[in-house]
Amino acid sequence: MVSIRRLGAINRTYRHLTRYRQILRILFKYGFHDLVDYLHLDHYLETGLQMISRKPREQIFRYSRPERLRMGLEELGPTFIKLGQLLSTRPDFAPPDYLDELRKLQDNVPPFSYEEVQQIFQEDQGKDPTEIFTDFAVTPLAAASIGQVHLARISSDSLKSTTRSPKNQKASKRDVVVKVQRPGLESIIEVDLEILLRSPP
Structure with a gap:
């Protein structure tokens, strides 16, 4: 053996x-x-x-x-x-x-390509970026050796599970920056x- x-x-x-x-x-x-x-x-x-x-x-x-x-x-x-x-x-x-x-x-x-970004999201989150964010920029804002960042927009409804928001808070959207690690990095x-x-x- x-x-x-x-x-x-x-x-x-x-x-x-x-x-x-x-x-x-x-x-x-x-x-x-x-x-x-x-x-x-x-x-x-x-x-x-x-x-x-x-x-x-x-x-x-x-x-x-x-x-x-x-x-x-x-x-x-x-x-x-x-x-x-x-x-x-x-x-x-x-x-x-x-x-x-x-x-x-x-x-x-x-x-790296947006197709690779989509694959990373599918593997980590089981969803496409467009299913998580209301807007997600295909072209990265910046790229580095470890990863790259994309501009995105997320609704306040998506944040309620992670933040303590007032019950009467009106629905709104927030601009965020999403950092995506390079595929196969580790x-x-x-x-x-x-x-x-x-x-x-």
């Missing part, structure tokens, strides 16, 4: 390999094959590495290397965006052109931290 501990180790290994492939694919996509070779990242994918194209699209080189680094960190997700944000505050560690580009990660993170950060903290072989 395979022990529960063994099954857990197999599951972590599979998650790590899947994420390693994603990381390598994105690094190659943005022209950082030299970084992969320097850090020996391909060691973790001795089998199946041939399935990942090492050749970036030619148009990617229209962008500078700092721009490509910022774009790659954005695509890698919240853990790496946070890392880029941290690096943007370290002039002792990164050259000025990299610092300027990484600072864009502080307030210029791409949002599992992505967990795997990324396991990878980053893993001792080299």
Whole structure:
């Protein structure tokens, strides 16, 4: 019989390999094959590495290397965006052109789609945002590495269950800001931290 501990180790290994492939694919996509070779990242994918194209699209080189680094960190997700944000505050560690580009990660993170917002609401609340709020903005007000915020409007009737309102209070609507966590955030950060903290072989 395979022990529960063994099954857990197999599951972590599979998650790590899947994420390693994603990381390598994105690094190659943005022209950082030299970084992969320097850090020996391909060691973790001795089998199946041939399935990942090492050749970036030619148009990617229209962008500078700092721009490509910022774009790659954005695509890698919240853990790496946070890392880029941290690096943007370290002039002792990164050259000025990299610092300027990484600072864009502080307030210029791409949002995720409204379809994903709807799916998150369905999973957490069992309802669409429009079933909870009288109005819900499809386009987010702002986006960050952890989540994004949407403007919405909620009726006072919906608030009565959570607030003590006078019985004679007239029905009204209140503008609110709703923060939605990025999909799969916890599992992505967990795997990324396991990878980053893993001792080299």
